[in-house]
Amino acid sequence: QKEVEQDPGPLSVPEGAIVSLNCTYSNSAFQYFMWYRQYSRKGPELLMYTYSSGNKEDGRFTAQVDKSSKYISLFIRDSQPSDSATYLCGGTSGSRLTFGEGTQLTVNP
Amino acid sequence: DTGVSQNPRHKITKRGQNVTFRCDPISEHNRLYWYRQTLGQGPEFLTYFQNEAQLEKSRLLSDRFSAERPKGSFSTLEIQRTEQGDSAMYLCASSLGQGGWYSPLHFGNGTRLTVT
Numbered sequence: 001q002k003e004v005e006q007d008p009g010p011l012s013v014p015e016g017a018i019v020s021l022n023c024t025y026s027n028s029a030f031q032y033f034m035w036y037r038q039y040s041r042k043g044p045e046l047l048m049y050t051y052s053s054g055n056k057e058d059g060r061f062t063a064q065v066d067k068s069s070k071y072i073s074l075f076i077r078d079s080q081p082s083d084s085a086t087y088l089c090g091g092t093s094g095s096r097l098t099f100g101e102g103t104q105l106t107v108n109p
Numbered sequence: 110d111t112g113v114s115q116n117p118r119h120k121i122t123k124r125g126q127n128v129t130f131r132c133d134p135i136s137e138h139n140r141l142y143w144y145r146q147t148l149g150q151g152p153e154f155l156t157y158f159q160n161e162a163q164l165e166k167s168r169l170l171s172d173r174f175s176a177e178r179p180k181g182s183f184s185t186l187e188i189q190r191t192e193q194g195d196s197a198m199y200l201c202a203s204s205l206g207q208g209g210w211y212s213p214l215h216f217g218n219g220t221r222l223t224v225t
Contacts, residue, residue, distance in 0.1 A: 008149065032211050043113070043200055043216035044152065051211070088151050095140065095206070096165065097214055099151030 006100030019076040023089035030091030113217035134203030144200040
């Protein structure tokens, strides 16, 4: 079983839609949870990270972590075509960051 | 902050050849990581340095792989006797480790290796 499970998609939405991206994890030792965005042929770019359970908001992006159910979510409001990318969730145990396989998102104008 | 720099961007090699990749981290970052990413998958951890010390290695890092970080600055990842299964994107990341505080990883744009 993978430590972080993520639906690979692809997910296609119209511009302006609210996007919900989700992951589950199995490692109870995870302390920090992150979301990275990766454009084609580029390295992952950090979007947000949170410590333990709770919500964190940054502009159009909201990250949620529920440690009791081992569930990680990212919400994108008013999605834009420039949000089209692969979104990677991950959790850290010590210094090691473990990723899910990524969800490919396309926002259609 | 010039970001994490990786060279070369692309490398095509024949099976059995040795290859070496270089990573220059963000200058003040003392931690450096190597990840491997295959098509349609998330990055997988390979190894991690704090300054010049290699503190952790994944089971994915076979004996054909070796990483170094002399003087705690840039790092090199060498693959000996390459195999077609080594074809992947090799990503380097760095962070500023300060005691118990978490510092997120900043990734470079990777080196794409194709083994023919």
